[in-house]
Amino acid sequence: MINHKKIIGAGAVALTLMSASVMAAVSPEEAARLNTDLTPLGAERGGNADGSIPKWEGGLRSEYAPFFDDGSLADPFADEQPEFTITAQNYEQYADKLSPGQIALFKRFPETYSMPVYKSHRTATVPDDVQQQTFSNATNTSTVRGGNGLENYTDIGSTPFPIPQAGVEAIWNHIVRYRGGSTKRTIIQATPTANGSFTPVKFQDEFTFSNKVTDFEGDVGNLLFYFKQRVLEPARLAGNVLLVHETIDQVEQPRMAWVYNAGQRRVRRAPQVAYDGPGTSSDGLRTADNFDMYNGAPDRYDWEIVGKKEMYIPYNNYDLYSKEHSYDDIIEAGHIDPQYTRYELHRVWEVVGTLKEGARHIYAKRVMYLDEDTWQASVIDHYDGRGQLWRVGQAYNMHYYPIDTPWYAAETLNDLLSGRYLVLGLQNEEKMGYQFGFQVSSKQYTPSALRREGRR
Template sequence: MNQRLVATAACVAMLGLPWASFAGVSADEAAHLKTDLTPLGAEKAGNKDGSIPAWTGGHTTPIAGDKPGGRRGDPFKDEKPVYSITAKNADQYADKLTDGTKALLKKYPDTYRVDVYKTHRTAAAPQWVYDNTFKNATRARLDGETISGAHGGIPFPVPKSGAEVMWNHVLRWRGSSWQFHIDSYQLTADGKAVLTTDGVGDQQMPYYLPDSGPDKFGGEFWLVKLTSSGPPIRAGEAIVGRENLDFTKSQAWVYLTGQRRVRKLPNPCCDTPTPAAAGVMSFDEIEVFTGRLDRFDWKLVGKKEMVVPYNGNRLLQPKTDAEVLGAHHLNPDFVRWELHRVWVVEATLRDGKRHQAPKSRYYCDEDTWTCLLADRWDANGQLWKTVWAQTFVAPDLPGVVVGSFGFNDLLSGTAFVGNLYNAKAAHYPIVPTYSDSTFTPDAMAAAGAR
């Protein structure tokens, strides 16, 4: 089954037609979601040697230490690494590592380490998400980069192109409405951690609101508001974003305390620096990729077994940021890696478009569709950045969702670590549906204060 799907996808991707139109798969292909594929489209079976187990429903039972609306525990707290990858033995595992991971091992041989644990296929979602994913398989359509006919589930569980895989990441299951309390840091080249944001955020996905539908939710699939309380120079700042399936209709506004006014951002997209990260990270590096697909041609390389960060509840356990921050990267003692199958997608800048990174490669988990790692090359062809996301198990959704994310600049030696929850009393609390007005510039202006 997998070989056939990958071969078909690779042939389609090699056509290189940015204007190609793809309808949903046939009913016979969709039927595999009820047999040899998981309800979200991954291979249900494990791999040949058993290092990747079969999917048996994911992790949906409460975790010891979880407090509803509070801190989260670690379901695998007693496990030890099966093996560790360092600069000394990296060549032994080269085919399972991204270029960026290998570059970090080489750049920081004394501090960077990849601890690989037993693989657990924890991905899960509510039954109604599975049901909608099954419907999306035959009704979702992609015309160029514009998606239609999808709602409430993975849009393309049997993907035919790289663009479809990236849409699956963008529209992956991560809850309907939730809140986050975070700290974010820039790591300087000389090893100092500089706080860029201490904030509280609200997020909502109208795409996953159960009382909506493919023709009712209006196209705005992701709403976010972030208000900063620190560092002092940024206290009171806020940003609101409304992401639309039609990229040209996506909007964002910022509240600037010094001016005491709201300004609409002219280009909340792509390689534009995002105020949410104090300008350190670009918009399309948020959670590895949050951007416009029309800047690139997307090639589906295929599926591959790779060592990736996964089930990272371990990272949530320390109660201070200092414990998990190293001089140039996260402290390896708190980062869990596992062997998983991922879809590999390459992005190449389209003729007539501009971007600081004209080539990127993404590694997207088959179970959750989350792009966990990415590498980006600059205009000179140099490996420039490696981008990463840490996921954790949230059985109250249920699901596996992104917590912290960031990047390492392999040329300058700087890095960014966003969305650390360690010093906070709440880890991604699930909340009732927000009013749409929560995510408006007027509401942000009304709440603004220095």
């Protein structure tokens, strides 16, 4: 069994946080492992000792997976049944493969919360050119200014540190991981009350890496990606638009954000859209940097790799994504309906972020569990200033196999103190959920374009 108290596998050779201002890339000999015992993104190719985690054999490609005439993805594993289900009555048998936050959910909702565990499938992969770019990054990309910026990271949207040597490098892998280059999606966010009632907030999101706009001229500078989020429903919020220019080094140049308020018909700067600023229409249940599980500048935390471990995480959640289920089916009091979820045993990197002395954030500690095959933060336990476990985030991973893109079907953030939660990313009732590879100019991501976007 993998000892998660010691760093092993995947070629991590140093655990110290960067007291120096620059972390060096790995040697060519170490990078060569990405073509041998490691996958192109740095995971261990081999399975575990008892075979419950299989070896990686290239991931799930479109030619081996079904999809429907409307373009939505069918479940490649629809015929499978859970091998067992973890409940409040038996979770102690599996505690070594659960996070403290997952265990807390069994205790908080002993009658209703469960985790159906299925056979593990290592479906994740990325396009060949992204794999090649990641190989190049391994020997060229490094962090600067205490880990808060990236140097020689020219292939935006590829993994910068497939063989991480420090905690902040692993966090960067999540922040900049491949998500299809450019993506438009129509999704909902819901914050159910204690009795389960909710009003969905419908967003239209656009996410485009800076090198994927149609007028890209060959130099990204310090710009990582563009993000635009328009509120479509409910009527009282419709027309509000958020625009973000995400920078690579947010200490040198902070994130630039603007909002268009449809009621006031004005555009204004939005410096609160960062760190622990309130999440959009979240009823106080998430921070700005809870979006996408974790986003933004990593500078307020000291990050440490604890090691790798085997863990039950949400994976291949095609049923949760299915258009056969309505939002009313999925969203219940306390948590989403477990019958639509799927957990599998996978290896994860455990990375702890501890708030730096003198820094401010409502979360004093974050414990991240990053899926080794995708670098997606799959589970995050959040602790408050008293050291008390507060919120538990889970990403319901799935692989968008037609375009070789790992992402998720939804993400949830459960507040253990209030018993409420937020679910974000569901698209079951939308005609067009995710659109990948759409063409857009950088001119559509300017503050002056917001008024036009905000018309109801």
